[in-house]
Amino acid sequence: MNDSRPIRAKSGTNHEGTSAHNRRVMIDALRINGALSRADLARATRLTKQTVSNIIEELERDGLVSSQEAVRRGRGQPSTPYGLVPEGAFAIGLQIDRHVTRAVAVDLVGSVLVRDEAGLPPGGPSNGTKVILDLVASVRSKLAGIVQQSEKRLVGLGAAMPGPFGVAGSGDDPWMMETWQKFPLLETLTAGTGLDVGLQNDAAAAATAERMVGAAHGLDHAVCLFVGYGIGAGLILNGELYRGANGNAGEIGMALLFADGKSTPLEHRASLASLYQHLSIDPADPGLYARINDLALRGDQSIHAWVEAAAVDLRWSIHLLETLFDPQTVILCGSAPEALVNRLIAAIGPLLPSIAERRGRTLPRLQPGMADPWSVALGAAAGPISRAFDPRFAAILKDSLQS
Amino acid sequence: MNDSRPIRAKSGTNHEGTSAHNRRVMIDALRINGALSRADLARATRLTKQTVSNIIEELERDGLVSSQEAVRRGRGQPSTPYGLVPEGAFAIGLQIDRHVTRAVAVDLVGSVLVRDEAGLPPGGPSNGTKVILDLVASVRSKLAGIVQQSEKRLVGLGAAMPGPFGVAGSGDDPWMMETWQKFPLLETLTAGTGLDVGLQNDAAAAATAERMVGAAHGLDHAVCLFVGYGIGAGLILNGELYRGANGNAGEIGMALLFADGKSTPLEHRASLASLYQHLSIDPADPGLYARINDLALRGDQSIHAWVEAAAVDLRWSIHLLETLFDPQTVILCGSAPEALVNRLIAAIGPLLPSIAERRGRTLPRLQPGMADPWSVALGAAAGPISRAFDPRFAAILKDSLQS
DNA sequence: CTTATTAAGTCAAGTGTCTTGACTTATTAC
DNA sequence: GTAATAAGTCAAGACACTTGACTTAATAAG
Numbered sequence: 001m002n003d004s005r006p007i008r009a010k011s012g013t014n015h016e017g018t019s020a021h022n023r024r025v026m027i028d029a030l031r032i033n034g035a036l037s038r039a040d041l042a043r044a045t046r047l048t049k050q051t052v053s054n055i056i057e058e059l060e061r062d063g064l065v066s067s068q069e070a071v072r073r074g075r076g077q078p079s080t081p082y083g084l085v086p087e088g089a090f091a092i093g094l095q096i097d098r099h100v101t102r103a104v105a106v107d108l109v110g111s112v113l114v115r116d117e118a119g120l121p122p123g124g125p126s127n128g129t130k131v132i133l134d135l136v137a138s139v140r141s142k143l144a145g146i147v148q149q150s151e152k153r154l155v156g157l158g159a160a161m162p163g164p165f166g167v168a169g170s171g172d173d174p175w176m177m178e179t180w181q182k183f184p185l186l187e188t189l190t191a192g193t194g195l196d197v198g199l200q201n202d203a204a205a206a207a208t209a210e211r212m213v214g215a216a217h218g219l220d221h222a223v224c225l226f227v228g229y230g231i232g233a234g235l236i237l238n239g240e241l242y243r244g245a246n247g248n249a250g251e252i253g254m255a256l257l258f259a260d261g262k263s264t265p266l267e268h269r270a271s272l273a274s275l276y277q278h279l280s281i282d283p284a285d286p287g288l289y290a291r292i293n294d295l296a297l298r299g300d301q302s303i304h305a306w307v308e309a310a311a312v313d314l315r316w317s318i319h320l321l322e323t324l325f326d327p328q329t330v331i332l333c334g335s336a337p338e339a340l341v342n343r344l345i346a347a348i349g350p351l352l353p354s355i356a357e358r359r360g361r362t363l364p365r366l367q368p369g370m371a372d373p374w375s376v377a378l379g380a381a382a383g384p385i386s387r388a389f390d391p392r393f394a395a396i397l398k399d400s401l402q403s
Numbered sequence: 404m405n406d407s408r409p410i411r412a413k414s415g416t417n418h419e420g421t422s423a424h425n426r427r428v429m430i431d432a433l434r435i436n437g438a439l440s441r442a443d444l445a446r447a448t449r450l451t452k453q454t455v456s457n458i459i460e461e462l463e464r465d466g467l468v469s470s471q472e473a474v475r476r477g478r479g480q481p482s483t484p485y486g487l488v489p490e491g492a493f494a495i496g497l498q499i500d501r502h503v504t505r506a507v508a509v510d511l512v513g514s515v516l517v518r519d520e521a522g523l524p525p526g527g528p529s530n531g532t533k534v535i536l537d538l539v540a541s542v543r544s545k546l547a548g549i550v551q552q553s554e555k556r557l558v559g560l561g562a563a564m565p566g567p568f569g570v571a572g573s574g575d576d577p578w579m580m581e582t583w584q585k586f587p588l589l590e591t592l593t594a595g596t597g598l599d600v601g602l603q604n605d606a607a608a609a610a611t612a613e614r615m616v617g618a619a620h621g622l623d624h625a626v627c628l629f630v631g632y633g634i635g636a637g638l639i640l641n642g643e644l645y646r647g648a649n650g651n652a653g654e655i656g657m658a659l660l661f662a663d664g665k666s667t668p669l670e671h672r673a674s675l676a677s678l679y680q681h682l683s684i685d686p687a688d689p690g691l692y693a694r695i696n697d698l699a700l701r702g703d704q705s706i707h708a709w710v711e712a713a714a715v716d717l718r719w720s721i722h723l724l725e726t727l728f729d730p731q732t733v734i735l736c737g738s739a740p741e742a743l744v745n746r747l748i749a750a751i752g753p754l755l756p757s758i759a760e761r762r763g764r765t766l767p768r769l770q771p772g773m774a775d776p777w778s779v780a781l782g783a784a785a786g787p788i789s790r791a792f793d794p795r796f797a798a799i800l801k802d803s804l805q806s
Numbered sequence: 807c808t809t810a811t812t813a814a815g816t817c818a819a820g821t822g823t824c825t826t827g828a829c830t831t832a833t834t835a836c
Numbered sequence: 837g838t839a840a841t842a843a844g845t846c847a848a849g850a851c852a853c854t855t856g857a858c859t860t861a862a863t864a865a866g
Contacts, residue, residue: 007436007439007443007446008432008435008436008447009432009435009436009444009448010428011428011449012424012425012428012449013421013425013799013824014421014823015824015851015852015853016824016851016852017421018418018823018852018853019851022415022416025412025413029411029412029413032411032412033410033411037814037815038814038815039813039814040410043410044412045412045413045414045415046414046801046802047415047853047854048853048854049814049816050815050816050854051853053815053816054852070861072861072863073862074812074813074864075811075813076811076814076861076862077812077815077860078814078862079813079814080814080815164758220648233727238641238645242640242641244624244728244729245623245730245731246729246758249727249728249729250729251726251729252726254758255722255723255726256719256722256755259661263755316659316661319659320658321727323655323657323658324636324652324653324654324658325647325652325727326647326648326650326651326652326653326654328648352659355566355567355651355657357570358570358649359569392796393795393796393799396799398448416853417822417853417854418822418823418853418854421824422823422824425824440843440844441843442842451824451825451826452845453825454823454824454825456844456845457823457824473832475833477833477834477835477841478832478833478834478841479832479833480830480832480844481832481833481842481843482843483843483844
């Protein structure tokens with residue numbers, strides 16, 4: 001009876017877990033509602049006034065919240081609102097894309113303090129690693145030049161790149177990201193920066209950004225359809241980013257569409273890659289963004305056909321995401337010029353009927369999100385901040401407390 | 404500054420939440436691994452031996468676990484394994500389908516102790532409510548006849564019916580479920596039984612059943628594709644059933660497929676309803692199940708064409724679910740005869756390429772699940788048991804503790 | 807202007823649950 | 837037979853939330 005099978009169980013919790021959760025709940029409440037008094041916090045979180053007082057005192061000592069001018073709200077002692085201190089924490093966000101890498105430094109409330117980018121040489125990680133590490137170091141030192149003690153308050157480095165991760169020979173990827181996807185990026189970045197590093201795909205990063213400072217702010221169920229070089233969906237489910245069993249959830253770009261007897265991945269039909277192909281543009285062109293923006297603003301005919309075709313696929317994608325995830329809202333975002341995203345949204349409507357057509361909806365079914373080449377890097381930075389400060393089941397458990 | 408906007412915040416937690424979580428973690432560990440000693444539990448949950456001892460003692464007093472014969476495992480004092488006591492808790496599961504309603508009584512480990520069914524008269528809730536309440540009462544009294552004190556250990560009533568819920572005029576539903584979907588079933592059942600009632604769609608119930616006693620046992624990320632009168636997906640994400648913002652997540656049957664220039668919901672192409680139509684069978688026929696089972700077993704030609712056509716759509720559905728949810732496995736189940744599900748699985752293979760093709764997979768991408776007319780009722784009953792005993796984020800929070 | 811009422815926030819003691827470290831018990835290895 | 841090992845208990849301790857009385861500071865009412 002040599003019974004050495006591993007025992008699977010979820011982790012238990014203890015006082016520290018309780019306390020960690022309550023701290024996170026306070027920060028979350030202040031992020032969603034803006035400054036609140038301790039009495040407000042006590043009512044909203046169902047904790048006692050005393051507990052809230054203790055936690056707020058601690059958060060204030062830690063430099064995460066600060067008191068504001070007292071507010072008279074009728075009879076009774078005026079309340080003292082507390083708000084998040086933007087300089088309470090920082091994170092570095094890193095986007096690795098086909099031809100370029102971008103890094104930003106972001107604070108606790110999601111403001112971008114530093115941004116910087118560099119071209120990625122061809123050849124994948126062997127040539128790109130140094131560029132990336134230099135870029136991160138540069139952003140980090142610029143941040144240190146702007147705010148004091150930034151290093152002490154740096155909660156981590158979030159990296160974002162196109163997925164999927166760890167998939168057996170996707171093979172037909174013509175954009176050379178496969179070498180990056182196979183590369184031990186996490187380990188390299190950890191070793192090269194000494195920071196706590198997280199990795200997610202670009203759509204997940206975009207969703208994280210939308211949740212922190214965008215259209216998904218305060219929502220617990222939102223899907224971000226991200227149109228970039230590829231296309232993917234970032235999933236906010238139950239108030240947390242959903243990653244799936246292997247970090248590849250939401251890779252809708254790999255969904256196969258059947259038409260005319262052949263199957264094509266969505267990504268080949270509705271993505272900037274397909275637009276570049278349609279326009280016969282070199283994706284490595286540095287003036288790309290401005291050029292597309294210009295075309296979109298002018299309503300150029302050359303872009304029109306692509307927009308119309310992509311809108312058909314996107315309309316269906318949105319319908320499908322609504323049907324499967326039942327979110328409060330779908331957000332269309334991208335690392336594309338805003339003008340292009342707006343044209344897409346205009347062309348997509350009206351939406352297909354779906355379970356999202358409910359009586360008493362308050363949010364629109366489809367909303368524009370950030371459309372900005374920096375949104376992925378911002379989302380990448382939002383990852384560590386969310387992991388460090390948002391209420392999450394995992395944060396309560398013992399195995400997440402020490403390590 | 405009359406500032407009375409509602410403040411949104413997540414609930415905090417306290418010692419009770421900690422304790423509730425740890426109890427649930429113990430029960431979960433025993434459910435997944437079978438009987439375990441306190442020392443094993445302490446290692447697996449990262450709690451101290453002492454804490455585990457206290458909790459196990461309490462669970463034993465509550466009749467949820469019991470000690471087994473001591474086991475000698477080499478040097479050191481023999482360990483005393485503790486296992487779940489099946490009679491520790493019971494739940495009633497109720498399935499409401501088009502022409503029939505089924506109820507089961509289930510124990511803590513998911514064994515069905517009582518099962519009973521009744522035909523549903525046409526006319527929707529106005530005629531059906533009494534039938535349902537009588538059925539529940541009958542199952543309940545039969546359970547009381549089998550086990551002592553069953554009423555005291557009844558944790559709730561789970562109901563399952565085809566979704567979607569609360570959707571504005573789905574209109575084209577030819578199966579008369581719409582009147583049920585609009586009916587305040589939850590309130591009626593609560594009032595009529597005095598039990599804690601939960602409601603979910605049939606696919607979600609099937610997934611809950613698979614997680615408790617089926618192919619998803621111990622998995623944290625699994626998708627159950629449920630082929631019944633309609634078709635839907637039950638989602639186990641992060642170890643919990645995912646319901647979406649409005650309880651309609653996974654309603655893949657409403658996904659529109661485009662072919663030959665027109666759009667058709669998946670449900671009209673791959674579901675038992677479509678099979679009945681294909682075979683020109685009356686779905687109200689009481690001998691339906693046996694007849695289909697017989698046809699499937701014989702490999703009848705009349706069923707073959709439908710199987711082949713449905714397999715195409717199901718293959719694609721599985722591909723899509725893998726792509727969007729990145730689960731550990733997809734489970735095909737149904738309220739269909741097992742022989743039919745097996746034929747479908749055979750016809751579906753080989754699967755389409757997707758992100759599920761990973762190096763080092765241990766689980767098959769597609770597995771057969773329960774195919775049994777009673778599986779939905781079982782899953783419905785599994786709902787309250789899961790809510791009462793599985794580790795869940797919500798169970799830690801203060802607002803779930805008292806009410 | 808005075809007093810009652812209301813609400814925010816503090817104080818200090820209390821309670822529940824996990825943790826710690828020493829100890830007991832039971833078995834196998836040498 | 838003794839040492840080593842592992843399960844499990846005991847009792848004190850630590851931690852974080854709770855309780856209820858109290859203080860502070862404002863508005864409403866007379």
